[in-house]
Amino acid sequence: MRCGLAAAMLLCPLAFTQPALAQPKVSIEQNFADSLTALPKEELAVSGGFYVPAYSSVAMSQGKLRVDFSVTLSVHNASETQALVVRRITYFDTAGKQVESYLKAPVAIKPLATISIFIPTDDVRGGTGANFIVDWAATGEITEPVVEALMVGGVANAHYAFISQGRPTRTAGKK
Numbered sequence: 001m002r003c004g005l006a007a008a009m010l011l012c013p014l015a016f017t018q019p020a021l022a023q024p025k026v027s028i029e030q031n032f033a034d035s036l037t038a039l040p041k042e043e044l045a046v047s048g049g050f051y052v053p054a055y056s057s058v059a060m061s062q063g064k065l066r067v068d069f070s071v072t073l074s075v076h077n078a079s080e081t082q083a084l085v086v087r088r089i090t091y092f093d094t095a096g097k098q099v100e101s102y103l104k105a106p107v108a109i110k111p112l113a114t115i116s117i118f119i120p121t122d123d124v125r126g127g128t129g130a131n132f133i134v135d136w137a138a139t140g141e142i143t144e145p146v147v148e149a150l151m152v153g154g155v156a157n158a159h160y161a162f163i164s165q166g167r168p169t170r171t172a173g174k175k
Contacts, residue, residue: 028089028107028115035113037083039106044085044137050166051133054091054149056119056126067160069153071119073132076146077109084109084145087135089117094129106137121153134166144168 029036054071073091077084086109089102102117109115119126134147147166154160 027104028102028117032113032115035109035115037108037110039085039108040083040139042139045140046142047087047135047137048144049133049135049169050145050147051169052131052147052149052166053164054119054126054130054132055128055151055164056124056130057128058153059128060155065155067153067155068121068124069151069160070121071117071126071130072150072152073117073119073134074114074146074148074150075109075116075134075136076114077111078143078146079111079138080143081111082138082140082142083111084142085137086115087137088133090133091117091119091126092131092133093125094127099125099130132166133169 052073054073056069056071058067058069059065060067073089075084075086075089085106086103087106090098091100091102093099107115117132132147132149136145149164149166150161151164152159152161
């Protein structure tokens with residue numbers, strides 16, 4: 001029995017699709033306009049930073065299999081009353097080499113709002129020891145932000161998701 005092109009397309013539709021075109025890079029300011037506010041005019045008297053481990057790839061099955069993950073870095077302003085200024089979001093690979101810098105200038109996040117960075121599954125530049133550095137500031141005492149990375153991926157019928165919490169790199173307090 002011979003299968004025609006139509007039957008092959010029904011049985012294996014991915015073999016006949018065009019490769020995805022690269023999506024234009026959209027800035028945090030565009031993606032999260034509703035989460036942002038004007039930068040404060042007052043002096044930024046409090047600052048801090050976070051180191052956030054991330055895993056764009058993980059070795060499995062005694063190191064014989066590599067599973068790639070999408071990574072979503074989220075920066076949550078945990079303050080109910082004060083804007084949080086994010087000064088830097090930088091992504092590094094396993095060797096500590098900078099892969100990407102996500103801010104051209106500081107942004108201010110509204111109280112209880114969130115911004116995030118998404119790294120697709122097929123972007124494995126970070127490797128098994130990828131990480132982010134997030135630097136923040138505020139005009140006065142503020143609830144420390146919550147910064148974490150969510151990794152999602154799978155192989156065959158198994159799917160995995162896990163969170164890596166950011167760790168403070170500096171003590172929050174006055175300059």
